[in-house]
Amino acid sequence: MTDQAAIPLYMAREGLAPSAEASALRDSGRLLKVPVTLGSGEAWLVTRYADVREVLSDPTRFSNALSAAAAAPLSIGLSDEERARRRKGQLLAFDPPEHTRLRRILAPEFTMRRMRVLEPRITEIVDAQLDELERLGPGADFMAAFALPVPSLVICELLGVPADDRSEFQERTSRLLDMSRPREERAQVGRESDTYMRGLVARALADPGEDxxxxxxxxxxxxxxxxxxxxxxxxxxxxxxxTTANMLALGTLALLTSPGELAALRAGLDDAEQVEAAVEELLRFLSVAHSGIPRAAVRDVEIAGQLISAGDQVLFALAPANRDPGFVEDGDRLDVSRKPTPHVAFGHGPHHCLGAPLARAEMALAFPALLRRFPDLALAVPPEEIRFRPFHVVYGVETLPLTWTPTTGAGTDPQPR
Structure with missing residues (x-):
């Protein structure tokens, strides 16, 4: 059983919702010093929507570069030179103008126009994984058969990663992002990942592809x-x-445990605007990324009446911020027909998630395809038996067994309902 007390407050959840303690802190308007799981020491935790946006939007007061030491636990055994090499090209480790230069290089590959070009291939991948889910039959694990493979295969193709390597890098990533694992283990996984990526880059340098x-x-x-x-x-x-894998799984769980919203989305599957609104609402409601790289105060600043001294670290909790009553009405309720809100599920400001258009495109194609393929989709276990991953940097579930009425001849390897 998970020790809830050991979970940092900014990562604490109660099922699909932020913890009551995190929501209460937000509603109090106060800041609180909490341990920094991603590094060492403590940080001021920001939970209100307006305060989160203020911190994320201003690199002149809240620096990513100055908080780069937060990654130190994953640099165990590395020399200063090796640490410097690991920092090159890291968008999250720099402030403007260096961050701006790097982002300008990468941004053309993640525009909405580029996503429209990718849509046919994403659709093919989605359909192939739905075929696999149907082949496995009722009781199959949606996480393993669909939610993980779809975004993994897409990003593999975009980066030129052999599809056969997918399960290996998925396993490494899961271990790397699991904050309950010893720092030494995660540092070793980081070194293994670095070795793999260096090999991939060496092959690309020798023979650049179209990726x-x-x-x-x-x-x-x-x-x-x-x-x-x-x-x-x-x-x-x-x-x-x-992030996309866990959004697909948690989004499906949220819909299947909200019958009215599931019915509303099913009724609007042919309306692109309705589907896009539902995707935005699921992003806001679930906020699978707990926080992000801590910022460091460049100088003495004040947030929500709290003095933050120069050099202090600042963390932000995205889940309670995205349900802040000062930002959205009835934010603890999933409403797939809600007008899209300027949520902070992808962050905000200069470091707003570069891959947000890709994630949105994958979800906008995957959810309708899933619901069309399985008209009576349901959980194969009671909701209280779903096991979450509270210590992961990206919130999610361990498994998500689903059931449906199979069509004639479908499901060559059925499992009991």
Whole structure:
């Protein structure tokens, strides 16, 4: 059984909701010093929507670069030179203007226009994984058969990663992001990931393909060395599948435990605007990314009446912020027909998630396809038996067994309902 007391407050959840303690802190308007799981020491925790946006939008007062030491626990055994190499190209480790330069290089691959070009291939991947889910039959684990493979296969193709390597990097990423594992173990996983990505970059340098790595090598080789390319590829590979996979699983769980909202979404599956609104609402309601890289105060600043001294770290809790009554009415209720809100599920400001258009495109294609394929989709176990992953940087479930009425001949490996 999970020790709830050991879970940092900014990661604490109660099922699909932020913890009551985190919500109460938000409603009090106060800041609280909490342990920094991603690094060492303590940080001021910001939970109100307006305060979160203020911190995230202003790198002149709240610096990513100054908080880069937060990654130190994963640099165990590395020399200063090796740490510097691991930092090259890392969007999350820099402030403008260096961050702006790196983001400008990568941004063209993640525009909505680019996503429209990718839609046919994403659709093919979605349909293939739905075929696999149907083949496994009622009782199959949605997480393993669909939620993880879909974004993993998409990002593999975008980066030129062999599909056969997918399960290996999924397993490494899960261990790397599991904050309950010893720092030494996570540091070793980080080294293994770095070795893999260096091999991938070396092959791309020798023979650039039509993927993102190939584009970066052809168009920006004078700006990005092998270290920067390795770090960029690692960041995209990790971020490109973990958040979307857990959004697909938790989003499905949220819908299946909210019959009225599921019915409303089913009724609007042919309305692109309705589907997009539902995706935005699920993003807001679930906020699978707990927080992000801690910021460091550049100088003495005041947030919510609290003095934050220069050098102090600042963390932000996205789940309670996205349900803040000062931001959204009745925020603890899932409403797939809600007008899209400017939520902070993808962050805000200069470090707003680069891959947000890709995640949105995958969800907007995956949820309708899933609901059309299985008209009577349901949980295969009682909701209280679903096991969550509270210690992961990205919130999710261990497994999600689903059931449905199989069509004639479908499900060659059925499991009991």
């Amino acid at each position: 993102i790595l190939g584009m970066l090598i052809r168009e920006h080789r004078d700006e990005l060395d092998a270290d920067a390319l390795t770090n960029i590829a690692g960041m995209l590979l990790t971020a490109g599948h973990e």
